[in-house]
Amino acid sequence: MSLMYSALLPRNGNPWIQAPSIPAYDFGTGDFTLVAMVATTQGGPVLYRMANDSAEPNAGFMLLVTSTGIITFVTSDGTGGQGATTVNATNVLDGGCHTLAAIRRGTSLQLVLDGTPLECQVASDGTPPFDVTVDLPLIIGGQHVQWGEAGTFDGTLMNVGVWNRALEPDELTAVGFGRIDTADPSLCGAWTLDQTDEDSSTYGNTAMLNGSATYTPCIACEWTTGANGYAYCTMTNAPVPARPSGARLVEVRTIDVEPGTPGLAMAIMATPVLPAFPVGTIVRVIDPVGNRYDRDVNQENLFVATHDGQPWAMMVVDPQPGTWTVEIDASEQTWFSLQLQTIPSQDIVETIDGALAPLYGPGGPAEAEGWLDLFAHAAVAALAGAAVVSLVLFSGGTLAPAVVAGLAAFTSISLAESALALEQLDHHDLDAAYDDVAGGAGFLIAADPVVLIDANVPVDVATREGYRRRKEVLYPTVTMSPFNRRRTDLVGREVTRKNVQSALLSSSTGYISACGHGLPKYLTGWYVTGTDGPLQEILTVGKYDPREVRGKIIHFLACWCGSKEPSSLGRDMVANGALAFFGYKNPFILAKDFADVFFDCDIAIDKALLAGRSCQEAYDEAYAKYSEEIETLFPINRPAAVSLRKNRDSLVAPTTNEAYGNPSAHLVRGIATGPQRTATRRDDAPEALPL
Amino acid sequence: MRAEMLSQQQSLPVGVDRTSREPISLEQALAAPERLAPIAEMTLAERSAMVRARWAAGEWTDLDVCGESVDADRAVRELEARTPLGMLLLELGEGAVEMVLEDAR
Numbered sequence: 001m002s003l004m005y006s007a008l009l010p011r012n013g014n015p016w017i018q019a020p021s022i023p024a025y026d027f028g029t030g031d032f033t034l035v036a037m038v039a040t041t042q043g044g045p046v047l048y049r050m051a052n053d054s055a056e057p058n059a060g061f062m063l064l065v066t067s068t069g070i071i072t073f074v075t076s077d078g079t080g081g082q083g084a085t086t087v088n089a090t091n092v093l094d095g096g097c098h099t100l101a102a103i104r105r106g107t108s109l110q111l112v113l114d115g116t117p118l119e120c121q122v123a124s125d126g127t128p129p130f131d132v133t134v135d136l137p138l139i140i141g142g143q144h145v146q147w148g149e150a151g152t153f154d155g156t157l158m159n160v161g162v163w164n165r166a167l168e169p170d171e172l173t174a175v176g177f178g179r180i181d182t183a184d185p186s187l188c189g190a191w192t193l194d195q196t197d198e199d200s201s202t203y204g205n206t207a208m209l210n211g212s213a214t215y216t217p218c219i220a221c222e223w224t225t226g227a228n229g230y231a232y233c234t235m236t237n238a239p240v241p242a243r244p245s246g247a248r249l250v251e252v253r254t255i256d257v258e259p260g261t262p263g264l265a266m267a268i269m270a271t272p273v274l275p276a277f278p279v280g281t282i283v284r285v286i287d288p289v290g291n292r293y294d295r296d297v298n299q300e301n302l303f304v305a306t307h308d309g310q311p312w313a314m315m316v317v318d319p320q321p322g323t324w325t326v327e328i329d330a331s332e333q334t335w336f337s338l339q340l341q342t343i344p345s346q347d348i349v350e351t352i353d354g355a356l357a358p359l360y361g362p363g364g365p366a367e368a369e370g371w372l373d374l375f376a377h378a379a380v381a382a383l384a385g386a387a388v389v390s391l392v393l394f395s396g397g398t399l400a401p402a403v404v405a406g407l408a409a410f411t412s413i414s415l416a417e418s419a420l421a422l423e424q425l426d427h428h429d430l431d432a433a434y435d436d437v438a439g440g441a442g443f444l445i446a447a448d449p450v451v452l453i454d455a456n457v458p459v460d461v462a463t464r465e466g467y468r469r470r471k472e473v474l475y476p477t478v479t480m481s482p483f484n485r486r487r488t489d490l491v492g493r494e495v496t497r498k499n500v501q502s503a504l505l506s507s508s509t510g511y512i513s514a515c516g517h518g519l520p521k522y523l524t525g526w527y528v529t530g531t532d533g534p535l536q537e538i539l540t541v542g543k544y545d546p547r548e549v550r551g552k553i554i555h556f557l558a559c560w561c562g563s564k565e566p567s568s569l570g571r572d573m574v575a576n577g578a579l580a581f582f583g584y585k586n587p588f589i590l591a592k593d594f595a596d597v598f599f600d601c602d603i604a605i606d607k608a609l610l611a612g613r614s615c616q617e618a619y620d621e622a623y624a625k626y627s628e629e630i631e632t633l634f635p636i637n638r639p640a641a642v643s644l645r646k647n648r649d650s651l652v653a654p655t656t657n658e659a660y661g662n663p664s665a666h667l668v669r670g671i672a673t674g675p676q677r678t679a680t681r682r683d684d685a686p687e688a689l690p691l
Numbered sequence: 692m693r694a695e696m697l698s699q700q701q702s703l704p705v706g707v708d709r710t711s712r713e714p715i716s717l718e719q720a721l722a723a724p725e726r727l728a729p730i731a732e733m734t735l736a737e738r739s740a741m742v743r744a745r746w747a748a749g750e751w752t753d754l755d756v757c758g759e760s761v762d763a764d765r766a767v768r769e770l771e772a773r774t775p776l777g778m779l780l781l782e783l784g785e786g787a788v789e790m791v792l793e794d795a796r
Contacts, residue, residue: 461755517758559757587757589783594752634790635695639752642786 015211016142016152017197024164024188024203025049026133027061027104031166032188034063034073034102035175036140039218040155041095043067047102047160048143049136050076060134062143063102065153069093071111071118073102078134080126084109087119096252097221099159099176104129105166115173115224138162140191140207156216162189173358177222217332219251226355228344229258235328236337247332254325255340257288263343264319266326268312268336277307278336282329285311285340288322449486449507450478450610453500453514455525456492457535462590466515466557467491469599474513474606495525500538504548511553511667513606514538518558518583520568541572550577553609553665557602559587562652562660570652571659580615580661586650591640594633598647601626605653609667616663619653626651697795703748704741705788707733714741721795730785739770742784750787754780 034047043065050060059078065071069089075082084102090113092098101112107128111118136144140160141153159178165186167175174180180190180200187201195215197207223233233253257264266285270278285293293311297304301317319342326340344351452475456467478487488503495516504512517524517535522543524535537543554573556562562570562583570581582605590598604625608618626648633641654661701718708715709728720727730738745751746763754761756776761769769777 460758461760462758587779589779590755592753592755595755634794637752638750638787638790639754639783642783642790643752643754645786645790646783 015209015213017140017191017193017207017209017213018142019138019140019189019191019199019205019207021049021135021137022203022205024205025138025162027164028133029129029131030164031103031105032061032132033104033161033163033165033167033172034061035099035159035161035163035167035172036063036157037097037099037159037176037178038065038092038153038155038157039095039097040065040153041093042154043069043093044153044155045139045141045143045151046100046153046157047162048139049132049134050074051078051134051136051144058134059130059132060136061102061104061132063100065092065100067093071100071113073109073111075104075109075128075130075132077126077130077132080124081130082107082109082122082124082126082128084111084120084122086111087121090118094252096254097218099172101167101172101176103166112169112172115169115176138189138207140193141213142210152211156218158193158218160189160191160193161187164188170358173224177359179359217247217249219249219328219330221251221253222359223253223255224355224359225256226344226351228346228351229261230342230344230351230355231255231257232339232341232352232355233326234337234339235326237330237332238335239333248329249332250327250329252325252327253340254323255342256323257319257321257342258345259321260345261319261321261342262317262345264316264324264341265343266311266314266338266340268328268338270334270336277310277312278330278334280331281310281334281336282327283310283312283338284325284327285314286325286327287316288320288324449488449503449510451488451490451503451510451512451514452478453490453495453503453512453516453525453538454492455495455514455516455535457517457526458531460517461592461595462588463516465590465595466599469596470513470515470557470603473600474603477603477607478610490525493526495538497525497536497538500525501545501548504552505545508547509551511555511609512549513555513557515557518556518561518569520560520563520565522569523556523558523561539569539573541567541569546576549573552578553580553582553615553661553667554578555582555605555609556584557588557599559584562650564652564657566659574659574661578661579665580654580663582615582619582651582653582660584647584650585652586646588647588650589643591637591643594637594640594644597629597633597640598644601629601644601648612666614664614666615654615661617666619651619655619663622651623648697791700791700795703750703791704744705792706730706741707737712737714744717791717795720792730788735773738785739781741788742781743767743770745784745787750784 036046038046045062045064047063048060050062051058059076061073061075063071063073069092071086071090071092073084092100092113098114099112103110103112109120109122109128111120141157143151159176159180161175161180163184163186178192180187182190182200183202185202189199189203189205190201191197191199191207193215197209199205199207217239220236220238221233222236223231225231233255235251235253237249268278268281268283287293293304293314294306294309295304296306302315304314305312324340326338328336328338330336452470454467454470455463457463475489488506490499490503514523516538522537522540525538526536528534528536539548554570556570561568562581562585564585565571568585570583574581588598601622604622605618608621609615613621626644630641630644630648633644652660654663654665697717702716704714705717705720706715706727706729707713708726709732710726712728715727733741746766751763751766753763754766756779759776761776761780766777766780770780771777
């Protein structure tokens with residue numbers, strides 16, 4: 001697919017593009033198809049091969065858009081004729097790009113706009129089909145003699161094609177976007193009008209430009225619809241450095257969301273492989289009731305990630321039925337690709353595959369070349385991600401937050417990985433498919449919170465030094481991790497019961513990593529009052545709301561909380577819905593000159609989880625690091641080495657006992673997932689601080 | 692490094708003689724392994740004495756245990772008083788002996 005430029009055909013310049021008459025256009029009484037992509041507000045003749053030197057049309061065919069949005073397709077043998085006219089005015093004059101097709105199949109005429117057959121009034125003067133053969137040139141955007149309507153098309157045209165057969169609906173979808181098989185023997189002419197009048201069909205019938213037509217850049221758009229409420233569109237720009245211009249490109253696309261559609265996803269990327277936002281681009285997403293999505297939102301049914309007030313990626317669960325609009329305003333020199341799509345209400349994989357196959361074909365965009373096709377890769381990948389997520393969303397009656405789907409919609413993975421994910425989906429291996437999508441991504445952005453808690457009591461070596469090291473090693477990792485977007489830090493005097501409760505209730509999923517003093521029944525934070533005296537309990541068995549821990553992976557760098565007794569805090573939190581708990585069943589021991597070694601071993605758990613590892617893997621990595629450090633320390637300091645070994649053997653996790661949760665739980669999508677996931681949320685809970 | 696460490700450990704007690712109940716050094720244990728009584732067969736007093744002797748010989752590092760700072764003097768007091776902390780420190784000392792023996796063999 002090449003860079004799309006379209007022929008600009010202003011009315012006052014009276015231009016048209018004329019392909020010399022060749023026998024290939026002599027369809028006689030046979031089937032044929034005319035296709036063009038148009039963008040106009042005034043209409044005019046689109047394709048014309050019809051003598052018109054009197055008040056009545058002569059032999060030939062013509063396709064016309066009237067100034068009221070009516071579309072007309074006429075065939076005639078000079079003595080009689082057949083015409084199909086849309087019953088109602090269409091939206092073809094809205095200035096956006098539309099694919100228009102006119103098909104004669106046997107005795108019937110059909111008009112199709114954007115893949116949708118139009119209701120037409122068909123009238124005949126005589127018995128169809130009529131012989132349309134006539135020795136006249138084929139005129140694009142003009143007519144031989146003006147009659148009744150404008151003499152030239154007022155707007156832009158591209159991807160014009162003519163076939164001597166009736167194309168099938170799937171074929172119309174592809175050819176409308178210039179995906180034309182130029183070796184197709186039924187193809188009689190194909191003009192991309194991509195700064196060229198050349199005919200890419202085997203006939204090579206180069207057209208000639210007449211009048212003052214110019215070429216203008218435009219955003220390449222592709223869209224299609226499928227069964228089960230599936231709708232898809234993409235808007236892409238791939239500038240050519242050799243043709244710099246300061247022009248702004250503006251495009252408006254809409255998709256219709258049917259009632260019952262479970263999800264709607266949108267994402268825009270600056271490159272096909274890295275989902276950076278295309279700086280300087282203005283994006284507007286407007287729902288059927290006029291709402292705009294220009295603020296970060298992370299709720300159960302809506303996820304919006306913005307960049308400088310522009311929607312960057314969004315996922316809507318149960319979107320408002322009706323017409324959703326995306327407007328884009330970008331520099332001609334800005335690369336971008338925007339995808340907007342719904343999630344089918346059922347048979348997700350089959351539906352998406354069926355709808356996109358006409359666009360991308362069985363070989364997919366991998367068989368083509370160029371940036372636009374790379375963007376197409378990303379589009380398909382995003383869809384695969386959305387499909388995976390949607391299955392997760394709607395499988396087993398478990399509702400996951402919209403952010404999950406937003407993540408996948410924002411995921412750029414290769415076609416092969418998409419295909420693998422889809423294949424696994426077809427085998428109903430949801431976890432594997434999801435992991436493929438997430439794991440194959442070069443980038444993921446999540447909005448699920450990570451809560452870091454450090455008691456950092458100044459007079460206490462353990463929590464003070466623990467915070468110092470975590471601040472050096474862990475906090476930057478969390479900031480850089482692609483697996484979280486919101487981080488809440490509670491440090492020192494902020495570590496109160498009230499603050500901890502608020503932070504934990506602000507999300508139904510996520511990761512909590514805390515460093516404080518612990519006993520089997522509770523974890524402590526800052527002082528109860530002032531800067532002296534007892535430390536306050538921030539999480540105590542029997543005194544916390546189960547929603548604080550439900551659906552989360554929890555890691556406490558604290559003594560005793562992982563005690564083996566059944567009612568210890570770690571086990572109690574898992575029993576109350578936490579996905580997993582990491583902690584220590586005994587008091588941990590710091591060898592003072594080697595404290596950082598211990599902290600680093602413990603932080604290995606955080607790092608592994610934040611890198612998307614499962615709890616099993618996080619435990620294994622931490623255990624391996626412990627063992628390696630013990631081996632290193634042993635010749636240097638036996639007491640330090642044996643202390644570290646004691647800590648290692650005191651570590652509890654889902655791996656060591658199922659009472660500590662699910663070993664396969666992980667944060668790959670930036671959220672905690674697992675069988676105990678729930679989706680409750682307190683709307684009155686404060687939002688965590690954005691990074 | 693490891694050879695140097697083992698050299699330093701040669702004279703430190705790693706247990707008691709099965710028969711005489713006298714302390715046995717690493718060097719002696721390696722020379723006649725059959726003489727060494729397993730830790731599980733040692734009395735608490737024998738184990739405490741062994742660990743204290745090792746601490747006194749420098750096999751000690753200051754610790755922080757669940758918020759409690761522990762230097763060598765406190766470690767000895769806790770051990771003599773058989774407090775939970777003392778018993779934990781004893782366990783650590785015995786663990787060090789186990790590791791040394793494993794490494795030396």
